[in-house]
Structure formats: C-alpha cells, structure tokens
Amino acid sequence: DQQVKQNSPSLSVQEGRISILNCDYTNSMFDYFLWYKKYPAEGPTFLISISSIKDKNEDGRFTVFLNKSAKHLSLHIVPSQPGDSAVYFCAASAYSNYQLIWGAGTKLIIKP
Amino acid sequence: GAGVSQTPSNKVTEKGKYVELRCDPISGHTALYWYRQSLGQGPEFLIYFQGTGAADDSGLPNDRFFAVRPEGSVSTLKIQRTERGDSAVYLCASSLTLTARDTQYFGPGTRLTVL
Numbered sequence: 001d002q003q004v005k006q007n008s009p010s011l012s013v014q015e016g017r018i019s020i021l022n023c024d025y026t027n028s029m030f031d032y033f034l035w036y037k038k039y040p041a042e043g044p045t046f047l048i049s050i051s052s053i054k055d056k057n058e059d060g061r062f063t064v065f066l067n068k069s070a071k072h073l074s075l076h077i078v079p080s081q082p083g084d085s086a087v088y089f090c091a092a093s094a095y096s097n098y099q100l101i102w103g104a105g106t107k108l109i110i111k112p
Numbered sequence: 113g114a115g116v117s118q119t120p121s122n123k124v125t126e127k128g129k130y131v132e133l134r135c136d137p138i139s140g141h142t143a144l145y146w147y148r149q150s151l152g153q154g155p156e157f158l159i160y161f162q163g164t165g166a167a168d169d170s171g172l173p174n175d176r177f178f179a180v181r182p183e184g185s186v187s188t189l190k191i192q193r194t195e196r197g198d199s200a201v202y203l204c205a206s207s208l209t210l211t212a213r214d215t216q217y218f219g220p221g222t223r224l225t226v227l
Binding site: 042091103 | 143152153154205213216217
C-alpha cells in the first residue's frame with residue numbers, strides 16, 4: 001500500500017511559467033512533509049519542507065502548500081527555469097518515526 | 113565541506129555472490145540512513161544508525177542484508193547470496209542528529225546490478 005503517491009510520472013512546463021507538482025498521502029499520522037530534487041547520477045537534494053501546523057511555506061521561487069483535510073500537498077515553482085528540470089520526490093514522516101516515506105517521483109521538464 | 117560519499121559508484125556481481133557497499137557520511141553527522149531505490153520508485157528505507165548502533169533496521173528486506181557502523185562514522189551495507197531482485201541504487205544519507213526534522217543529505221548512490 002503506497003502511503004505517499006505522486007500520480008504524475010512526468011510534467012512539461014514552459015520556461016518562465018509556473019510548475020505545479022502534486023502529492024497525496026493516506027496516513028493521517030504524517031505531520032511533516034518534504035520535497036527533494038534529484039538530478040541524474042546524483043543523490044536527492046532537500047528543497048523545502050512543511051510541518052502540519054502550517055498550510056504554506058515559501059522559500060524563494062519554491063512554495064509548498066498543504067491541505068490536511070484532503071491529504072494533499074503541492075510544490076509550486078515560479079518562475080520555472082531550465083535548471084529546475086529534474087525528478088521531484090515528495091516524502092513524509094510521522095513525528096514518532098524517523099523514517100521518511102517517499103513517493104515515486106515526478107520528472108519535471110522545463111522547455112526553453 | 114565534503115558531502116556524503118559512497119563507493120563503489122557501480123557494482124556488477126553474479127547471483128549468489130557477497131557484496132559490500134560503503135558510505136562515508138558528512139563529518140560530525142551522528143545519524144546515518146540507508147535506502148534502496150528501484151527503477152521508477154522513490155527511495156525505500158532500509159536502516160538507520162544513531163552513532164554506532166542500529167536504531168531501526170525494520171526496513172531490511174531479509175537476513176541476507178546487514179549493515180554496520182563500528183566507529184560511528186563510515187557504514188558498510190553487506191548483502192549475502194545476492195539475488196537478481198537486489199539490483200537497485202543503494203543510497204546513503206546522513207543528518208546532524210536523529211530527528212525527522214533534520215535535513216538528510218544524500219550521497220550519489222551505488223548502482224548494484226546482479227546478473
């Protein structure tokens with residue numbers, strides 16, 4: 001049973017436009033959510049996180065929104081740049097557990 | 113400073129052989145994690161260490177998998193009697209302390225191929 005789902009395997013966005021990546025989760029015990037970015041042949045790199053006590057967290061061009069009632073979070077990238085082309089993973093954890101549970105990733109392609 | 117390093121970057125072995133994968137965490141990081149990533153999937157937790165002890169090894173798939181961190185720094189993931197299904201990228205991460213809120217920094221991974 002996949003507890004963290006990223007239903008879009010890939011997404012193509014024009015440079016300068018907004019990229020929106022989505023993530024759904026099923027475990028109501030999750031209270032901390034993260035987004036990681038991964039380039040080929042490299043390990044994942046932390047991007048941004050959000051605690052369940054918030055519904056929005058912003059860092060420069062990156063904003064994560066959390067909708068607890070819908071068990072849904074999204075990552076917005078504005079404006080999208082060519083260097084944003086990568087695989088984006090959503091991950092979640094429950095406070096009582098240090099494990100990160102990961103989605104399968106979404107490959108973002110920024111078109112020039 | 114230096115990030116997390118993993119060796120080898122690629123390992124090809126035959127079914128039934130024994131392999132060791134090494135992880136060098138960021139200096140001073142007390143927590144170390146091993147993940148396995150199969151094609152088209154996100155990383156899957158295997159084990160994590162706080163210092164020298166395995167704090168949680170519940171993600172290890174079976175007793176062919178074992179990991180050590182004898183001096184609280186470098187860790188080795190050991191796989192006995194490898195099977196084709198063990199083929200994956202094995203990722204190591206470290207964080208300053210053992211808390212889910214501490215950022216995990218990942219190495220580039222070891223791609224294991226079992227023929």
